[in-house]
Amino acid sequence: DVKVTQSSRYLVKRTGEKVFLECVQDMDHENMFWYRQDPGLGLRLIYFSYDVKMKEKGDIPEGYSVSREKKERFSLILESASTNQTSMYLCASSIRVSGNTIYFGEGSWLTVV
């Protein structure tokens, strides 16, 4: 079974804080993704990485950065958290085969106060 693990399930941070969301997958997948889920907006892609040290912007990258130093680990960084970044963040991974499914972690609920 594919396992995508997000280290923090629930976080509360203050406005302006730097926030790290960590994600690890155990299936040697090339691709890793960060999405956020908001009511009425569905799942929106923040960043995508197809290899170590490679990254590509998704649909809503503003206010976020990512780091992929190792194949199994993909970190999402909020340089200066703002209240509009309160959301559920979902990490996912997949192999580099078109049409293949992506596998999600359980999500991280971030509240910025």
Add this chain to the structure above:
Amino acid sequence: DQQVKQNSPSLSVQEGRISILNCDYTNSMFDYFLWYKKYPAEGPTFLISISSIKDKNEDGRFTVFLNKSAKHLSLHIVPSQPGDSAVYFCAAGRDNTDKLIFGTGTRLQVFP
């Protein structure tokens, strides 16, 4: 611009009946489509997929239909069970990219 749309935010169905969830898309270049199911406080899990060269794919109680001319796909669940109550997302992708574009989701409630 929303390339994948789920126009019904919610659906309520009686146990044992058919649930039909709909999804429309605007980009005729999509090569495959998927449905994901999400319970509260959990990540989405893959349910079923269909290639753009097919018009139907079936897996147990779940069937996905694709109408390319109408740019429309639907997920049929027969018979519906209370455990099917969840949010369902449709997603679309292209062969030259590993990224998926998701719809806004439809919350299905199956009541006894």
